[in-house]
Amino acid sequence: MKSSPWWKEATIYQIYPRSFFDSNGDGEGDLPGITSNLEYVQQLGVDAIWLSPFYTSPNKDGGYDVADPRDVDPRFGDLEDAKKLIDRAHQLGLRVLADIVPNHFSDQHIWFQAALKAGRGSAERARFHFYDANSDGTPPNNWISLFGGPSWTQVEDGQYYLHLFDSSQPDLNWDNPEVNADFEKTLHFWIDLGVDGFRIDVAHGLVKEDVLKNHPDPQGLSNALRLDVDMDPEKRNSLLQSVPYFDRQGVHEIYRKWRLLFDSYGDREIMAVAEAWVHPPVNATRYVRPDELHQVFNFDLLTADFDASVLYDVIDRSINLNATVNALPTWALSNHDSPRVASRIGSDQARALALFVFGLPGSTYIFAGQELGLPDGELADSDRQDPSFFRTNGEIKGRDGARVPIPWNGEIAPFGFSTGKPWLPISQSWSEMTVEKESNDAKSSLHLYKNALALRREHLSSQGEIEWTESPHHGLKSNELLSYKRGAISVIMNLSNEPQECDVAGKLLVVSAGTVDAHNGKKVIPARSCAWFIS
Numbered sequence: 001m002k003s004s005p006w007w008k009e010a011t012i013y014q015i016y017p018r019s020f021f022d023s024n025g026d027g028e029g030d031l032p033g034i035t036s037n038l039e040y041v042q043q044l045g046v047d048a049i050w051l052s053p054f055y056t057s058p059n060k061d062g063g064y065d066v067a068d069p070r071d072v073d074p075r076f077g078d079l080e081d082a083k084k085l086i087d088r089a090h091q092l093g094l095r096v097l098a099d100i101v102p103n104h105f106s107d108q109h110i111w112f113q114a115a116l117k118a119g120r121g122s123a124e125r126a127r128f129h130f131y132d133a134n135s136d137g138t139p140p141n142n143w144i145s146l147f148g149g150p151s152w153t154q155v156e157d158g159q160y161y162l163h164l165f166d167s168s169q170p171d172l173n174w175d176n177p178e179v180n181a182d183f184e185k186t187l188h189f190w191i192d193l194g195v196d197g198f199r200i201d202v203a204h205g206l207v208k209e210d211v212l213k214n215h216p217d218p219q220g221l222s223n224a225l226r227l228d229v230d231m232d233p234e235k236r237n238s239l240l241q242s243v244p245y246f247d248r249q250g251v252h253e254i255y256r257k258w259r260l261l262f263d264s265y266g267d268r269e270i271m272a273v274a275e276a277w278v279h280p281p282v283n284a285t286r287y288v289r290p291d292e293l294h295q296v297f298n299f300d301l302l303t304a305d306f307d308a309s310v311l312y313d314v315i316d317r318s319i320n321l322n323a324t325v326n327a328l329p330t331w332a333l334s335n336h337d338s339p340r341v342a343s344r345i346g347s348d349q350a351r352a353l354a355l356f357v358f359g360l361p362g363s364t365y366i367f368a369g370q371e372l373g374l375p376d377g378e379l380a381d382s383d384r385q386d387p388s389f390f391r392t393n394g395e396i397k398g399r400d401g402a403r404v405p406i407p408w409n410g411e412i413a414p415f416g417f418s419t420g421k422p423w424l425p426i427s428q429s430w431s432e433m434t435v436e437k438e439s440n441d442a443k444s445s446l447h448l449y450k451n452a453l454a455l456r457r458e459h460l461s462s463q464g465e466i467e468w469t470e471s472p473h474h475g476l477k478s479n480e481l482l483s484y485k486r487g488a489i490s491v492i493m494n495l496s497n498e499p500q501e502c503d504v505a506g507k508l509l510v511v512s513a514g515t516v517d518a519h520n521g522k523k524v525i526p527a528r529s530c531a532w533f534i535s
């Protein structure tokens with residue numbers, strides 16, 4: 001019998017290439033720097049890596065502004081380096097996912113440069129969304145960019161082009177068959193070079209509707225789409241029900257075609273995971289119908305409070321919704337776009353939650369540095385590089401804090417990341433959180449991750465469903481304990497600030513902090529911790 005595909009219950013380690021390891025002292029991480037540290041990644045016990053973009057790019061949006069999707073930016077190396085990275089990963093038993101960015105190109109891409117020259121009405125402009133100005137000179141509609149400011153920029157001859165993100169990221173027109181043809185070429189290119197799959201950037205954004213209509217509340221919508229803006233849930237709900245540029249039916253046609261392309265590689269089991277911020281949550285399941293993509297990110301845990309009923313709701317919902325399309329959920333506590341989990345909920349809590357999700361069915365994504373328990377870097381405004389910081393005149397600080405480079409070794413910043421000046425400063429206060437220090441400390445976050453991932457492999461791959469044992473439906477009264485059983489493993493998290501006694505059979509396998517004592521025949525779970533028991 002064929003075993004289940006590798007990606008079903010994988011752990012996938014996200015590397016932000018610019019921040020991982022700098023091999024040539026220019027202050028920026030690069031592909032050879034990743035290759036030379038893949039053993040570290042393998043020893044962590046993950047199954048695959050996902051590389052954020054390393055393609056030719058003016059780097060206005062951390063490489064998510066792609067000027068040539070089939071080449072490597074010189075800051076990261078060259079195609080030969082990409083090949084070496086992939087081959088080395090495979091030697092070590094790691095799969096490789098590349099990032100593909102189909103919503104937009106960089107304004108430096110030859111297509112956009114040609115569109116500027118060719119002028120209105122041309123075939124070159126038809127690959128993007130170019131329209132004439134309104135009669136009063138204003139843009140074709142009132143949409144607001146996700147990075148702030150208008151989502152239209154005017155060119156010399158008076159036409160405007162659409163960009164949901166930075167003005168340097170013109171949106172592609174997916175009604176134009178040339179666009180899909182070019183992306184299929186890019187998918188083949190990287191699969192032929194050896195990658196095992198893709199993370200699809202802004203997967204929900206490709207198809208736009210009503211491009212010439214004003215939105216009734218563009219500012220409200222823009223706030224509703226921002227994770228850092230609090231809003232009355234009903235208002236947010238109603239604004240997000242229908243966004244003219246997100247989650248339109250047409251995107252699914254694209255992924256059906258891509259699925260055929262992936263499947264044409266047969267045994268290589270090429271997979272793809274969608275970055276799709278959609279609403280209501282049930283819509284995410286459409287991306288993972290059997291003839292579409294393999295996984296869709298579940299972003300709920302990036303924002304969920306450390307609260308038993310909140311966590312129960314988002315976890316239970318994700319498992320159940322995915323089950324309706326015969327898919328397994330995905331879990332992520334951090335990524336390059338959101339505050340690091342240790343800063344957001346606290347470091348003990350972050351360790352506990354990681355251990356809690358490692359036991360769940362489905363795949364888990366780990367953002368490089370998360371295993372060390374890194375917080376967000378503290379940055380001065382003068383250090384910042386995120387376009388959202390500039391486009392909102394500093395009102396939004398942006399995502400640089402999560403992108404501060406990895407501290408590797410030594411006592412003094414930048415801790416072996418680079419022999420030069422790192423592109424974002426690393427705080428001296430990280431001296432106890434280097435890979436070297438944590439490797440030598442049995443109580444470190446790194447050790448916890450390694451232990452937990454090894455135990456997950458040993459006891460939990462393909463163990464089927466979970467059974468909640470302590471949850472809002474199982475006597476949870478005070479938000480203290482949340483627990484489930486899966487196979488022979490019981491996973492118990494104490495969310496409170498006091499140790500909690502609980503009835504659990506079996507032998508302790510791992511605890512995220514402190515020690516588990518026995519008292520009156522019960523186990524005492526330390527404050528803000530999670531433990532696994534085997535029976």
Ligand code: GLC
Pocket residue numbers: 061062064065101165201202275336337
């Ligand atoms: C995705 C990426 C983010 C990028 C944006 C535009 O959300 O994760 O980093 O800025 O797309 O490409």
Ligand code: CA
Pocket residue numbers: 022023024025026027028029030075
């Ligand atoms: Ca470098």
